[in-house]
Amino acid sequence: MLYTKDGSPPHLTPDLLDAIEDVQGVHLGLQELFEHKDVFVKYRQVKDKGAHDFFALGEHVTFFGIRDPMAFTESPSSGPTQKQTDTPQQPNNPSQSPSSSSSSSSSSSSKPPSSSPLPPVAQGYITATSKKGRAKVTVQDYADIITSLSPDVFSGMSAEVEWRASKKRSHKACHLSSDLLDGLLALLPPHMHQRVFGVVSGAGFKDQRLRSAQDVAKKNVAGFVLSGFDTGETLDERAEMLEIIMQQLPVDKPKLVTGPGRPEEVLDMIAAGVDMFCTYYPHLNTQMACALSFPVSYPFPPSQQQHDAHDPSKLNLRDPVYVLDKLPMVPGCLCYACRTHTRAYVHHLLNTHEMLADVLLT
Amino acid sequence: ASFMDPPLQFIVTAECGRARVGRLHLPHHICDTPMFMPVGTQGTIKGLTAHQVVDLNCGVILGNTYHLGHRPGPEVMKELGGLHEFMKYPRAMLTDSGGFQMVSLLKLAEITEEGVTFQSPHDGSTMLLTPEMSMKIQNAIGADIMMALDDVVSSTTTGPRVEEAMHRTLRWIDRCIKAHDRPKEQNLFGIVQGGLDPALRDQCLAEMIKRDLPGYAIGGLSGGESKDKFWPIVGQCAKGLPRNKPRYLMGVGYALDLVVCSALGVDMFDCVFPTRTARFGTALVPWGALQLKSSEYAMDFQPIDSNCTCLVCRKYTRAYLHTIAGSEGVAGQLLSIHNIGFQMGLMKNIRDSITNQTFPDFVRSFMRQQFPTNNAPQWAVDALREAGIELSNI
Numbered sequence: 001m002l003y004t005k006d007g008s009p010p011h012l013t014p015d016l017l018d019a020i021e022d023v024q025g026v027h028l029g030l031q032e033l034f035e036h037k038d039v040f041v042k043y044r045q046v047k048d049k050g051a052h053d054f055f056a057l058g059e060h061v062t063f064f065g066i067r068d069p070m071a072f073t074e075s076p077s078s079g080p081t082q083k084q085t086d087t088p089q090q091p092n093n094p095s096q097s098p099s100s101s102s103s104s105s106s107s108s109s110s111k112p113p114s115s116s117p118l119p120p121v122a123q124g125y126i127t128a129t130s131k132k133g134r135a136k137v138t139v140q141d142y143a144d145i146i147t148s149l150s151p152d153v154f155s156g157m158s159a160e161v162e163w164r165a166s167k168k169r170s171h172k173a174c175h176l177s178s179d180l181l182d183g184l185l186a187l188l189p190p191h192m193h194q195r196v197f198g199v200v201s202g203a204g205f206k207d208q209r210l211r212s213a214q215d216v217a218k219k220n221v222a223g224f225v226l227s228g229f230d231t232g233e234t235l236d237e238r239a240e241m242l243e244i245i246m247q248q249l250p251v252d253k254p255k256l257v258t259g260p261g262r263p264e265e266v267l268d269m270i271a272a273g274v275d276m277f278c279t280y281y282p283h284l285n286t287q288m289a290c291a292l293s294f295p296v297s298y299p300f301p302p303s304q305q306q307h308d309a310h311d312p313s314k315l316n317l318r319d320p321v322y323v324l325d326k327l328p329m330v331p332g333c334l335c336y337a338c339r340t341h342t343r344a345y346v347h348h349l350l351n352t353h354e355m356l357a358d359v360l361l362t
Numbered sequence: 363a364s365f366m367d368p369p370l371q372f373i374v375t376a377e378c379g380r381a382r383v384g385r386l387h388l389p390h391h392i393c394d395t396p397m398f399m400p401v402g403t404q405g406t407i408k409g410l411t412a413h414q415v416v417d418l419n420c421g422v423i424l425g426n427t428y429h430l431g432h433r434p435g436p437e438v439m440k441e442l443g444g445l446h447e448f449m450k451y452p453r454a455m456l457t458d459s460g461g462f463q464m465v466s467l468l469k470l471a472e473i474t475e476e477g478v479t480f481q482s483p484h485d486g487s488t489m490l491l492t493p494e495m496s497m498k499i500q501n502a503i504g505a506d507i508m509m510a511l512d513d514v515v516s517s518t519t520t521g522p523r524v525e526e527a528m529h530r531t532l533r534w535i536d537r538c539i540k541a542h543d544r545p546k547e548q549n550l551f552g553i554v555q556g557g558l559d560p561a562l563r564d565q566c567l568a569e570m571i572k573r574d575l576p577g578y579a580i581g582g583l584s585g586g587e588s589k590d591k592f593w594p595i596v597g598q599c600a601k602g603l604p605r606n607k608p609r610y611l612m613g614v615g616y617a618l619d620l621v622v623c624s625a626l627g628v629d630m631f632d633c634v635f636p637t638r639t640a641r642f643g644t645a646l647v648p649w650g651a652l653q654l655k656s657s658e659y660a661m662d663f664q665p666i667d668s669n670c671t672c673l674v675c676r677k678y679t680r681a682y683l684h685t686i687a688g689s690e691g692v693a694g695q696l697l698s699i700h701n702i703g704f705q706m707g708l709m710k711n712i713r714d715s716i717t718n719q720t721f722p723d724f725v726r727s728f729m730r731q732q733f734p735t736n737n738a739p740q741w742a743v744d745a746l747r748e749a750g751i752e753l754s755n756i
Contacts, residue, residue, distance in 0.1 A: 006685050008692045013699065014677055015414070039681055042661050056677035131689075323434065324441055340412070340450050344442055348405060348434050355409035355691055 001027040001063050001256075003070065003280040007055035010283055011355070011362040014056045019336050025061035027258075027278040028151060030142075031068040034128035034135055040148035050150035063278065064146065064154035066126070066199075067227065067258045070280040124180055126157050139180055143187035151195070155225045155256075156181040158199040162231035170203035174212045177201045177227075181219065197223040197256060200245055204233060209241055213248035223254035226274070230259030235268070242272040263294050263313065286361040289350050290314040291329040315343070317361070322347040329360075337361070369506070370549040370576040372608050378721040379750040380600070380627040383713045386608055388506040389547060390446065391454040393421035395608060395629035396712055398620065398705045399456060400637060404429050405449050407702075408637055409695040412451040418672075418702050419710075421453055422506070424632050427499050428460035432482060432489065436502035444504030455505035456632070458612070459496045461514045461553075461581075473513060475530065493537035497550075501543045509579060510538040512553040517587035524557035527582075531555045532569050539573065551610060553581035554599050558591045567602040577608040580628070584613035593622065593745035600627035617646065617708055621728055622742050624712050625721070625749035636705050640697030643687030646704040649731045654680060654687040654697070672703035722751045729753055 002009050004026050009017055017023065028051060033040075043054055051062050125138045142157050157180040159173040177199040185193055198216035202208030216224060226245060229238060238260075249255065254275040260266065261281025269277070285292055294313035315322075315329065328338035329346060337346075337360040349357035371387040384395040400407050400415070403426040407415055415423060425445050434442075442448050445455060463471070463480065472479045477492030496511040511534050513527040535552050542550050552570045556562030570578055580599040583592055596611060600623075603609050608629045614620065615633020623631070636646060643655040645666045652659070652666060665675040666683070674683075674696045686693040715724035725746060729738050743753055 006690055007682070008686065008690065011409075011691050011695070013414075013673070013692060013695050015417075015673060016411070036685055039661055039685070043663060043679075043681065047663055054679065054682055056682075323438060326442065336411070336413075342442070342448075344434075344438075345405075345448055345450075348448075352404040352429070352433050354404055354406050355694065356406040356411065358691060359409060359411065359695070 001025045001061075001276060001278045003027055003278070003283050004029070004055075006032055007051070007057075009362070010286070011359045014058065016336070016359070017060075018058060021334075023060065025063060025152075025276075026057060027069060028055075028062055028064045028149070029068050030064065030066050030137065030145070031071075031128050032130045033149075034137055034141070034145065035130045035132050037141065037145045037148070041144055044148040044150075050148060052150075054149070061153070062149075062151040063256070063276070064149065064151035065225070065256075065258055065278055066155050066158050067160050067278075068129075069258050069261075069278045070283070124176055124183070126159055126176075126180070139183040139187060142180075143184060146184075146192065147188065150192075153195045153197060153222060155197050156199045156221070157184060158201060158225070158227050160231075161201070161203050161228055163204040163228060163233040163237070165203045167205060167208075170201070170205055170208055173203070174201040174208055174215075177212070178215055181216075181221075193220065194222050196221050197225045197254075199225045199227050200249075201227055203228050203231075204237065204241070206241065206244055209245055210248065213245045217248050217250060221253070223256060223276075224249055226255055226257050229257050235265070239268065239272060242269065242274070246273045282362070285314060286358055288316070289318045289357070289361070290316050291346070291361060293330045317343060317346045317357075318350050319347075367546065368549075368576065369545075369547055370608075372577070372606060374606065376717040376719075378716045378719050379625065381625050381712070381716050381721050381749070382627065382629070383716045384608065384629055386629075388422070388454040388549070390452065390506050391421055393454065394713055396620075396624040396709055397421055397630055398615065398709045399424055399630060399632040400702050400705070401426075401632055401634045402449070402451075403634075404433070405445060408641065408698065409691065410698055410702075412449055414699065415451065415702075416453065418699065419706050420702065422456050422630075423451065423453070425455055425457045425503060425505060426460070426463075427457050427496055427503065427509075428463040428480070428491065430457075430503060431460065431491070431495075431499040436499045439499075440502040444502065446504060454507070455503075456507040457500045457503050457505040457509065459500070459509040459511040459553075460491050461496075461509070461512050462613070475533075477511070493534045494541040497538055497541040497543065501548065504544075505548065507549045507551055507577065508542070510535045510550060510552050512555055512581055514555070514582055515557060517558060517583055517585040517592075519557065524559060525562055528555045528557070528562050528566050532566065535570065535573060535575075539575075549576040551575060551577045551579050553579045553612070554603075555582045556595075557582060558587060558595060560595070560598055563595060563598055564602065567599060571602075571604060575607075577610060578603050579610040579612050579630075581612050583611070584619075584633075589739065589741040590744070593626070593741055593748075596623055596628065597626045597745065597748055615705070617648075617705075617728075618732060618739075618742060620705075620708060621712065621725055622745045622749075624716075625725060625746055625751055627749075636701035637698045640701045641688075641694035643683075643693065643697065644701075645683070645697055646701045648708075648728070649734070652680065654683045657684075659684040666700055667704075670700065670703065670707070672700050674700040674703075725751050726753060 002023050125136045128135045128137050158177040161170050161173045198219050198221035200213045202212045256276035257274050258278040261279030292314050322343040325343035330338055366389055369389050373385045374382050375385055376383040386393045386395055399422045401424045477490050480489045493511045500508040513530040515527045552575045554566050554570055556566045600609050610630035611623050611628045614631045615635040645652045647667045659680040662680040715721040
């Protein structure tokens, strides 16, 4: 799923995006989009339209995720530790800073769509971190942004923890994911239930992962987000954990992972049963002035590299060796940049700090 | 590029007052004037692909000799087949001589009879730009139109320096003509100087016309002089230049200026304004400009201009553009697409109304949109009057 920033793939205007044939879907991130929630809500009210129209995403599948593929940050989250009674409805204020993570939330109750009282667990929250700072995202907030944007598929709420988090912290996150999912489903209209991906949490703890997977496998969800990968685990640990998780999950539902993007890792994960990837790996390469050049079809053609490279999977186009190179970045590649331009031109654009370099590399 | 002999033909196809529509035949493209030429300083219009520039109906775009002469340099440029091949832009190009940088980088430049010595702001290295060197670089770049190296002074300069620069410009045009190596493929334009002094301008005009060049530019303006000194010189030069050759006013790009100067008989314009302002989050519209970073647009679900048919106005709301204006690179790209489209649309309206003999009505309706409370600037009123267009007072 293509990485986006504020709803747009970096450097790709809609005409350029449409010209890239193999892109099927995009990732939309809670972290940076949450600050615009009120705009999306209004847009839905006024225009009855959502993410596809607002971000001009055309025919692309949209996945709304919790974790920013570009930056992994642990952020505070909280579930209630005791039952709460209903309190009069107050508007949520997403810009207030969250209290410390272990205190129970005394946030206002959310307004349920029906007249039945909201289950107490729905008063937990997670956090969205954007350029403006941190914001609390309650279940009601998340439901609002989901119903407004109406993404094709979306993650359940989850607290992201890194692989080597403490057992206690990870345990809390598992419970939160589970509880918030129930709360979310209670707030969403039925036709959206078929689009939610349940979250498998548990950091590096096999027993927690097992329980989390078993728990979410029972729920009536469309697919699964396997959270917390590419947060410090070794490749062996990852493979082992994926196996444990996959055994618990139904075969006929998609599994999505946010984070890893290097081609070898993607291939390993596909072999393990992962179906969808949210990564900013291509964008990272663009920022480093590298053109990805690893072969993508089998049988592999003989190496096209003309120069010794430390990493045969990419070309660093800042290298002065390309100044007169009239070849396309990757000979045989059918993208616009390779059909039209030369390595020499991209090298020049990088040298002169021109934005078009990023556009073509993207 | 087609082989044309001579490599430029200019035919006036309609006139309305002093304004005229022309067909300009260049080796790489046939253009309609009056036309606006976006600026692609370093071999790219910032952030836009060559295809996008073509899709926007651009005819001629600019490249900058000083910058391209520095990076990638004339040898590399020549080896790679010239700027057209380098950028893969199929239509026409114009390179300026590098002279403007004399003014804009003045602290780093020293001007002598030989040429201009620049100190690069990037790495401190010095580069001597002579008329011969400028021609050599521009010949390597291979643009359809090349500008002579002129001695440019800031339009706010007064005194003997202005006259010195005008005379030197004439000596340099002769050196340029001599050094120009590809006269059958590239057109060398002379630049009329003389500051804000009508007598100097007249002298320069007379001398330039004697050189019988394919086209001429009005230089040394658009640099901070007051508008009521600017327009009479534009008018004088446009009037004084031959009717059957294109007239290029350098560095002019605000909508109002484009309309007024077209009325005075100018055919070609260039400016970084529409693309630069796009990168700061500003969208150009017939009634002015939208500063999309402003929170007033946060929940505005209209397109930038509901009458605009560009990609950006068809697909996006002001509210969305507000979320990314000034912060995401793609915002600059999107707004550049819109702004260039805007400029192209404006020029088309100018041309169509001249052809249909309704140009004065177009100007009046344009002015009403830009200045709805009858607050048009006096200089524009005066200039249009000189061009034969009275703005009716409502």
